[in-house]
Amino acid sequence: MYTATAGIVLPTTIIGSLPRPSWYTENLGRRNFREAMVDKFYREQYLDAASAYLRDQETAGLDILTDGDCRFDADVGGHNWFSYPALRMDGFSGAHAYTAKGGRAGMPHKRGHILHDILEARVMPDLVGPVGRGTLQYTAIWKAAQRLTTRPVKFGTITAELVAMAVRDFHYKDLRKAIMAISDALNDELTELADAGCPVIQMEEPQIHLLAAKGLVDHVLNADFMVEVFNNTVRGLRGKTEVWCHTCWGNPAGQRIFDTQPSYVPAIAALNRVDADVITFENCSTGGMDLEAIGKGIKEHKIAIGVVDHHTLQVERPDKIADMIRRALQHIPKERLVVATDCGMGREGMSRRHALYKMVSIVQGTNIVRRELGLPEAACLAADERYSMVEES
Numbered sequence: 001m002y003t004a005t006a007g008i009v010l011p012t013t014i015i016g017s018l019p020r021p022s023w024y025t026e027n028l029g030r031r032n033f034r035e036a037m038v039d040k041f042y043r044e045q046y047l048d049a050a051s052a053y054l055r056d057q058e059t060a061g062l063d064i065l066t067d068g069d070c071r072f073d074a075d076v077g078g079h080n081w082f083s084y085p086a087l088r089m090d091g092f093s094g095a096h097a098y099t100a101k102g103g104r105a106g107m108p109h110k111r112g113h114i115l116h117d118i119l120e121a122r123v124m125p126d127l128v129g130p131v132g133r134g135t136l137q138y139t140a141i142w143k144a145a146q147r148l149t150t151r152p153v154k155f156g157t158i159t160a161e162l163v164a165m166a167v168r169d170f171h172y173k174d175l176r177k178a179i180m181a182i183s184d185a186l187n188d189e190l191t192e193l194a195d196a197g198c199p200v201i202q203m204e205e206p207q208i209h210l211l212a213a214k215g216l217v218d219h220v221l222n223a224d225f226m227v228e229v230f231n232n233t234v235r236g237l238r239g240k241t242e243v244w245c246h247t248c249w250g251n252p253a254g255q256r257i258f259d260t261q262p263s264y265v266p267a268i269a270a271l272n273r274v275d276a277d278v279i280t281f282e283n284c285s286t287g288g289m290d291l292e293a294i295g296k297g298i299k300e301h302k303i304a305i306g307v308v309d310h311h312t313l314q315v316e317r318p319d320k321i322a323d324m325i326r327r328a329l330q331h332i333p334k335e336r337l338v339v340a341t342d343c344g345m346g347r348e349g350m351s352r353r354h355a356l357y358k359m360v361s362i363v364q365g366t367n368i369v370r371r372e373l374g375l376p377e378a379a380c381l382a383a384d385e386r387y388s389m390v391e392e393s
């Protein structure tokens with residue numbers, strides 16, 4: 001159901017992660033969140049970092065906020081986004097340096113490329129027993145952020161298939177069974193989160209679009225099965241909260257993983273079947289090339305388009321963002337359009353100031369279009385001229 005985006009035309013948000021403050025040096029490691037929050041040094045840094053992330057989003061004027069992926073450790077290429085669930089769910093143990101088949105996602109894997117570091121950082125536990133929720137503690141993590149702001153805080157999680165594909169399975173010995181077991185456990189966790197009042201739950205990177213777009217289809221992994229997994233993971237949630245499906249073309253260490261960004265066109269029919277309220281699309285980095293097809297193919301979901309690119313340091317100008325929104329409005333009705341980033345800003349990629357001003361641009365650009373449409377504008381404290389300290393000469 002629509003909760004966070006209900007009643008807002010052209011709501012603005014980011015996908016999730018924000019650059020870590022340099023002073024945020026504490027890490028969860030193998031602790032669970034509640035355990036670490038007993039540690040006064042961790043607790044202080046965690047809450048200060050979450051506050052800083054939320055304040056930056058508030059001063060930019062975003063409508064829907066995130067905790068900046070504050071729970072993840074300072075690691076190489078954002079690896080903890082993959083490893084966090086496997087380190088805490090029941091059924092996983094150990095630490096194995098897993099090597100991906102290099103060509104699988106088109107990721108270069110030869111030493112000498114920055115993405116080789118990403119592959120070297122993929123140390124994951126093995127799957128050795130029945131999967132359960134364990135100590136994911138998503139509800140506590142969401143509450144820790146939501147109680148710092150009156151604006152809705154969106155909570156995002158990696159999907160089951162990406163966890164299953166990144167570990168050695170000595171228990172189920174069947175990739176589909178492992179994926180569904182993780183999916184069931186995530187559903188348990190997310191049901192508790194929805195019951196606690198989380199206004200938006202975002203499933204991050206179901207492999208629907210990647211499998212469809214790159215033709216990486218076999219009898220085990222294909223777009224249809226990924227839709228089945230998505231819908232199993234979120235079953236029952238839409239009666240309680242707003243469910244988002246985040247898709248993008250990758251964000252390891254802020255890098256593109258394809259020579260040229262793929263098109264969503266081969267995946268749109270499958271994406272149209274996900275049991276979600278909002279689907280997000282990487283759109284800025286591709287120059288909006290799929291807007292028409294997305295508008296035609298996604299019939300009922302709200303559609304979040306990326307208007308800033310996480311791969312670049314250049315802050316997108318508000319007038320260019322307004323142009324992109326106007327182009328999107330040619331294909332997507334304003335009541336179903338959400339304005340977002342292509343992906344997370346990345347925890348180690350850009351500076352905090354780059355991320356802040358990208359968020360400020362999102363709101364300023366959206367305000368231009370809101371003004372044209374006679375809609376209320378969002379307050380953007382970060383762009384309020386009254387508080388400029390530059391003096392006129």
Ligand SMILES: [Zn+2]
Nearest residue numbers: 247248343344
């Ligand atoms: Zn993404």
